[in-house]
Amino acid sequence: MSEFAEKPEADFSQSGVADAPKGNWVDRFAPLATRPYLRLSRADRPIGTWLLLIPCWWGIALAGLSDGFSRWDLWLAVSSALGAFLMRGAGCTWNDIADREIDASVARTRSRPLPSGAVTVKGALVWMAVQAAAAAVILFTYNWLAIGLGVASLGLVLIYPFAKRFTWWPQAFLGLAFNWGAVLVYAAHAGEVRLPAVLLYGAGIAWTLFYDTIYAHQDREDDALIGVKSTARLFGDNSRAWLRGFMVAAVVLMAGAVITVAIPPDRVLALILALAGVWGFGWHLAWQLRGLNIDDPAQCRRLFLSNRDAGLIAALFLAAAVFL
Template sequence: MSEFAEMPEVAVADAPKDNWVDRFAPQVTRPYLRLSRADRPIGTWLLLIPCWWAIALAGLSDGFRLWDLWLAVSCALGAFLMRGAGCTWNDIADREIDASVARTRSRPLPSGAVTVTGALVWMAVQAALAAVILFSYNWLAIGLGVASLALVLIYPFAKRFTWWPQAFLGLAFNWGAVLMYAAHAGEVRLPAMLLYGAGIAWTLFYDTIYAHQDREDDALIGVKSTARLFGDNSRVWLRGFMAVAVVLMASAVISVPIPPGKVLALILALAGVWGFGWHMAWQLHRLNIDDPAQCRRLFLSNRDAGLVPALFLAVAVFL
């Protein structure tokens, strides 16, 4: 029997209702698209947004070029493909854990909708398509893209050996900030590294909120997370991550060598950082770590939080 033969229809419990995969995708493709989390686009957004930050931040010093349009579009495609490949790898590694957690046992691998062999093939297809995009960039960006695979491979196992798997996710999910800065500038400068640090702090913020959904199940099966580590002190830690993210992002903007006469661009870029911080402060005000549904809603709102500085930075480039 083919590994890609049509499997019984199995809906994923934590996917949005009426998502495009369930409504429009051919039935035979649905288990694989669900494996890639195509029915839950938030992960693609959170992987993509630091890439857009970096392109705009690099453009503050020398403006946008036509090439940057390709960078913006191609990194969106690459984020979709690499997020899909990463989620597939994560689910292969976590299939036994996912079967023990109420929220995840309906995912394609633990539910039997996809075989491990089929998942491996699907992962390879997505990674190969992403590689085609990566090889359109300069050699430094290509090297950085290849190096990121080490973080992708390690991440699913982090929760087995450290209380800080969210830090490993931050390292992997924000690598695009360094890569896309290099794709624009041809080198990695201080602003890119500061932006990378801001993204890591942001990931620690939003993924700790996300992890509170599974805190009880994780405790039962022995899976580590910052949500379990911080417990009732989570709000204090989250406030610290918020502060670090804002300070590092503001420092990244200030460290860009902006041409004389572009003071308004600097002010607008910093206004975007301010808006980013206020959005996280709003999340903290609303947070109830004992309400999984609210934790999920706040986690999802980080798409909008991340788009605020992306928009302000992009507009500042044109001033």
Template sequence: MTQAPEMPEAAPAGRVADAPQANWVDLYAPAAARPYLRLSRADRPIGTWLLLVPCLWALALAGGAGGFRPWDLWLAVSCAVGAFLMRGAGCTWNDITDRDIDAKVARTRSRPLPSGQATVRGALVWMVVQALLAACILFTYNWLAVGLGVASLALVAIYPFAKRFTWWPQVFLGLAFNWGALLAWAAHAGEVPPAAVALYAAGIAWTLYYDTIYAHQDREDDALIGVKSTARLFGENSRTWLWGFFAATLVLFAAAVVLAHAGAGRPLAFVVALAGVWAMGLHLGWQMRRLDLDDPASCLMIFRANRDAGLIPVPFLAASAWLG
């Protein structure tokens, strides 16, 4: 299982406080590139994984239920590269819009913009470069997927402002971060069936779960500066809400499996796919047993553990393609 990370009070000069120690950016990246890679969170890959996982769910469930195609290998690889690029562009945009807020929060004041490692103009150029590279990948897909990809930009643009006007910014993050479930399914099949919509909803519930945990790291600073979050909204009732999001994730994910396999007449494939959802639930249950919402290090550890939770169903879903 994931080990609890250290949460230093202050980052060494030029580093980011909540980045893993001895990450590749700090160790190996050229000095001039480090501020921009940090803007992209390349030193913290968990966000890329969380953006990629719904794409993998969609490809594995659609392929497992209806059969894989040679094109799907490119879709999997390109989704991984695209997740890295779009997560980087989104995080850069987030840091541009939040630079004044980040300067007031202990965990984020060491980020490149509030700490002076990068300029706003440089960050804007870097954001555009990443978005254009991602667009080059997107335009290799069918037109439905391209349209969905372009539409996702509205969610990416709005998300950083959500915590200023709603207590539910995690909903906006969920809408943006799980869009890949719809896009990848469309790229695979040329359509967005009800199973894809249910999978998208499952991803949103999962994001509400893990990002509420993440937000508990900053709830005291957020209260001081007036930033809204579900962690602040739920307060002492957070664990009850987390159990609810946990249950909603599994129910909606199971519904996606049922819809994807309906009428296929392959009971073993269906059972194996559902077993993947059950296995993910076991991991989430382990997380809830270990979670201490009053300990920032515990919150960060459990947040990062969701990479493993999200990947667990993928081989089960994919294996269904070869089972009767």
């Protein structure tokens, strides 16, 4: 287990990474030997887990709108949270392995475990495998269709870190990967993939393009210096117009997903409540867009982080509609 020991020439166990929240639980409470690996998994920054988990909860609720919830759906909700934490950690570990030289050139990321030397590449690969194996144990409690979808998602996870090298649209690849759970858990509930799940997946991709373009504006200057592509660089001063388009697409597709669910005629109030959640989601995105200043990295970060709340608005209303 020597690969999991911190390098003696620098003590990174006591200090966190530059782009993590100050006073997070990893820096305060995690055992010293585990801190570099938890930081590699972004356990000190839960926003990524939320953004991976929320589409899963959307999918469960959307599937439940037509035939209700069962005890199985409680397991889906809990297991998708555990799976999101593990797969987000494995994905971030893989991303940092692929991006370690780029991260060393960017002020915001050079203190991360791999470029700083707190973790070796071999140790990171072992840690990634451990997280992926734990997530696989959860996945294999689902039906065969969901298992197949979960295995298929690995291709997107593997490609994503390299997207910024060959396309101006790496945020689209992130959207494809991060919202796959909406289809997966819908299939785990329904045993098939129907049109509402596909529309919901599209809504999630548009949402990811919205929030990750905002996020990418933090690194616009560094990315330009080292030749990394992003939608933030591609859109530049036209970002607001593009973001408005992504916002509209996300809301329209999510509304379409709700409308195409086979909700019984006597449950029209459930349909109204679900659509109210879509409206609340759209209102939050519009609020973000009104206050956006792409030249203020700190504000871009705050708005990006607020997307947890935007996604939860839709998730809570959709879940409440199932019980109405």
